[in-house]
Amino acid sequence: MHPLARPLIFVVAAFVAAGANAAQMQQPVAHYQDLLDFHGTPRTAADRSxxxxxxxxxxxxxxxxxxxxxxxGFSGPFVHSLGTGQWTGTRFAALALRDEGGKSDIALKEVASHAVPGALERTFSASDLSVRQALFFADSWxxxxxxxxxxxxxxxxxxAIEGRAMPxxxxxxxxxxxxxxxxxxxxxSTLVTQLHADGLVADHAVVSGNSYRIALDKPLHLEAGQSVTLYVVQTLRYDARAxxxxxxxxxxxxxxxxRWAGYLKSVAASHLSGLPNDVAQRVxxxxxxxxxxxxxxxxxxxxxxxVIPSYSNPDFNGLWAWDSWKHAAALAWFAPDLAREQIRAMFDYQGAxxxxPDCVFIHRADDNWRDSKPPLATWAVMQVYRATGDRAFLAEMYDKLVRYHRWWFADRDHDRNGLAEFGSTDGTRIAAAWESGMDNAVRFDGAKMLKNGEHAWxxxxxxxxxxxxxxxxxxxxAQIAGVLGKTQDQQQWQAQxxxxxxxxxxxxxxxxxxxxFDAKxxxxxxxxxxxxxxxxxxxxxxxxxxQAAxxxxxxxxxxxxxxxxxxxxxxxxxPRFSPIKGYWRGPVWMDQSLFGVEALRRYGYRTEADAMARRLVLDAKGLAAGQATFRENYDPLTGDGYQSQNFSWSAASYLLLLGHGDNIRQ
Known part of the structure; x- marks a missing residue:
């Protein structure tokens, strides 16, 4: 038996119908069937189409x-931790069924294939036989x-189960x-595939070229009207030490x-004035x-x-600071544990x-210390607190947030007047533009670099x-200091x-x-x-x-x-407006549009804010009614999406736009 093998478990129909709770859990999940189209078979190892x-x-x-x-079976797997990610298999968990002593496989006819939140599901039928496959994750392994x-x-x-590896x-x-x-x-890293069924033993695996097969050592007995459940498991082991x-x-x-019913419970609160609730909830x-x-x-x-920015883009398989703060602000309202982890992941690398840093990766040699990113960390921490009331998390993060805030004025306030500038650690203008998050924004076209000190520009x-x-x-x-009973700190922050x-x-x-405007x-x-x-x-x-008016x-x-x-x-x-290829010179970026809507709401322009928010939902092509993914940015004139698909901070921004988040406070 392979060392990763676990005791084999055989589950009958009683497990499937283990009380009314299972059916109740399924209902909200199944309601959001096929939000995105997950059909595809990779043609190359790098296929992200x-x-x-x-x-x-x-x-x-x-x-x-x-x-x-x-x-x-299913397409895959795609292993994201190999380089920038690649397909290592083209087929996983294909089934080969044959009546005992039969000479040919039972022909399965596909009935349906769907994606529901948290699972991929397929249903097949044959003469007097039905087969259901549901692919899901037991944990991160x-x-x-x-x-x-x-x-x-x-x-x-x-x-037997069969599969094919990508050459x-x-x-x-x-x-x-x-x-x-x-x-x-x-x-x-290694990828281990096994077959599990209680009371039966998986026979030795057979490998032929890029294909493999694992069979049960004896026939599976099915009683009329009864269901039998077994599992195919694929384990990605990052390294031998883990x-x-x-x-x-x-x-x-x-x-x-x-777990997924819990995530989706928060969706029921999605609301935007003038927008049908079912549309808000689907988005x-x-x-x-x-x-x-x-x-x-x-x-x-x-x-x-x-949460990474997007698995669809090979450049985005790490964690970015600016992105992380936005992801955490939205996660706080339906997955607060993950929100905390997201923030901690960046502060693990806070400098002395x-x-x-700008971004961190599973190989630290790839981390970018040439610049930081706009300071929204405290905002993200406060979203976690307002969603959870977790005072301990405020206490954990307070000193780290203070050090980060003070760093901006120590290394990025050239004339020491209490107003800061974007910059870089290496003196390059490109890194300073990255630090702004708006890489090629027009406002920086004429900017030059000034040295503040060693590794500070x-x-x-x-x-x-x-x-x-x-x-x-x-x-x-100041608010955090007040919650923590640091009265003097609170007064100092408010004065600043x-x-x-x-x-x-x-x-x-x-x-x-x-x-x-920016000031020279x-x-x-x-x-x-x-x-x-x-x-x-x-x-x-x-x-x-x-001014707001x-x-x-x-x-x-x-x-x-x-x-x-x-x-x-x-x-x-x-005249420099470029909505398609301009990147930060004209396209709509959802974080900035969210801040625009919230800006209007803060100053009492709620009717205008709601009207603009409805456009953001309804005019993004295919987002509300179709299967379009969240895009990195959008054409403000047409609503067409551009750049990366499955973009996390766009998703986070829409969640906050639809009422997931703290109410605006003066």
């Missing part, structure tokens, strides 16, 4: 076979396929007793359904599926679980000086969004926030144009580019009522920001 199902933080994923492929066979008459069936350079497929083990070039946990086969499926459910699908467990040099302009974020951090640090508010209002607002260092000039950063002071609560007027101008899909990152009448 279709959606992949992940759950529980697993680093391996699967899909339903492409339409028209009626063979049993083990993918299970629950195979349920029901017979209309008593019969004995010879059963990869240096990959090797071998049998090890009753298991199939796949190894990979230049990697300590011992996967045992699987509780008897309760794994019910645990999966209970919210799709967002939950997307965020959980991008969840990756702690492995290698990443010490806590987190307080800096939090600033752009020569104070960015209004950065300082609005820092203002909100100061006020929320008050000073920043006055400075932003007077230094960064153009009364004639009615907009907030050492001169009174403003960087007069109409961008999404202009409403960040409203989101943070910095603006006066009169002027900003609202410009935000609601259809020539500038009230476009078909509203709130592009650059005004639509700017």
């Amino acid at each position: 279709f959606n992949i199902f992940f759950d529980m933080g697993a680093w391996q994923g699967y899909s339903l076979p492409r339409a028209g492929d009626r063979g049993a 083990h993918a299970l396929v629950r195979v349920e066979l029901s017979a209309g008459k008593t019969r004995d069936i010879e059963l 990869l350079p240096g990959s090797h497929l071998a049998s090890d007793g009753d298991a199939v083990v796949q190894g990979f070039a230049d990697s300590p 011992e996967p946990p045992a699987i509780d086969y008897a309760h794994a499926w019910d645990a999966n359904r209970t 919210a459910a799709k967002a939950v599926v997307t965020l959980i699908g991008n969840w990756r467990a702690a492995r290698g040099d990443v010490h806590h679980d987190g 000086d307080g800096m939090v 600033s752009l020569d302009q104070e960015s209004v969004d950065l300082n609005a974020y820092l203002y909100r951090e100061a006020t929320e640090l 926030g008050d000073a920043m508010k006055r400075a932003i209002q007077s230094r960064m607002y153009d009364a004639k144009l009615g907009w907030f 260092l050492g001169e009174p000039a403003l960087v007069r580019v109409y961008g999404s950063e202009g409403w960040t002071p409203l989101w943070a609560g910095v603006a006066t009522a009169a 002027a900003v609202e007027k410009t935000m609601m101008d259809p020539r500038k920001f009230a476009t078909t899909m509203p709130f592009p990152t650059l005004a639509a009448d700017d």
Whole structure:
């Protein structure tokens, strides 16, 4: 027996019908069937042309076979921890059934193949036989396929599972007793496939080229009208030092359904004035599926679980700071444990000086310390607290948040006037642009670098969004200090926030144009580019009522920001506006649009905010009514999605837009 093998468990129909609770759990999950299209069969190891199902933080994923492929089993696995991710198999858990002593396999006819939140499900039929396969994850290590066979008459069936590996350079497929083990070039990872059934023993595995087969050692006995359940399990072992946990086969499926029913319970609260609740709930459910699908467990040099930006993009298989804060803010309201882990994963790498790096990976050599990202960590921590009341988490994070906040003024305030600039540790302008999160924004076109000290450089302009974020951090640090009983700290943070508010209002607002802009260092000039950063002071609560009224007027101008899909990152009448290929020079990014909606709500423009929010839901092509994924950004004129698919912070932003989150507080 392979060392990963566990006691074999055989489950009969009584398990399937283990009380009314199972049926009740299924109902909300099944209601959101096929939110996304998970059909596809990889043509190459790097094929990312279709959606992949992940759950529980697993680093391996699967899909339903492409339409028209009626063979049993699933596509996969896709192993995300190999390089930037690659398919290591093309078929998993295919079934070969034959009546005892029969000369040919039983022909299975596909009845249905669907994706439900937390599982891929397939149903087949044959003469007096029905077969159901459900692929789900028991934990971050083990993918299970629950195979349920029901017979209309008593019969004995010879059963085997079959699979195919993707031909990869240096990959090797071998049998090890009753298991199939796949190894990979230049990697300590292994993929182990086994068949589990109580009372029966899986015969030795047979490998032929890139194909394998594992059969039961004797026929499976089926009584008429009775169901029998067995499992195919695939275990991704990151390295030999990591011992996967045992699987509780008897309760794994019910645990999966209970967990997903819990996630989706939060979806019932989704609401947007003027939008049908079923539309709001469908978009919210799709967002939950997307965020959980991008969840990756702690492995290698990443010490806590987190949500990656998008498995669909090979560049995005790590954790980014700015993304992490937004993911955590949404996760707080339906998966708070994961939200905490997401925040911890980034602060695990906080520098001695307080800096939090741009991004971290399972191989720390890939981490980026050239820059940080906009300071929304305290906002994310406060979302967790408001969702959970977890005072201990505030206490855990407080000193870390304080150090990060102070780092900005130590390393990114060139003239020491209490207003900070984006910058970099290596003096490069490109890293400073990355630090802003808005890599190629027009407002930085003329910016130059200034040295503050060793490994500390600033752009020569104070960015209004950065300082609005820092203002909100100061006020929320004051709130945290109050909760923790740190009265003196609370007063100091509030005083800092008050000073920043006055400075932003007077230094960064153009009364004639009615907009907030970045400010040049050492001169009174403003960087007069109409961008999404202009409403960040409203989101943070910095603006006066009169300033907010002027900003609202410009935000609601259809020539500038009230476009078909509203709130592009650059005004639509700017000659540099490029909505398709502009990246941060015109497309809609959902985090900025969310902040725009919340900015309007904060200052009392609720009717306008709701109208713009409805457009964001209804005018994103295929999002509300179809199977379109959340995209990295959108065309503000057409609603077409661009760049990465299955983009986590877009999903997080839609959840918050639809009422998942803290109410705006003055």
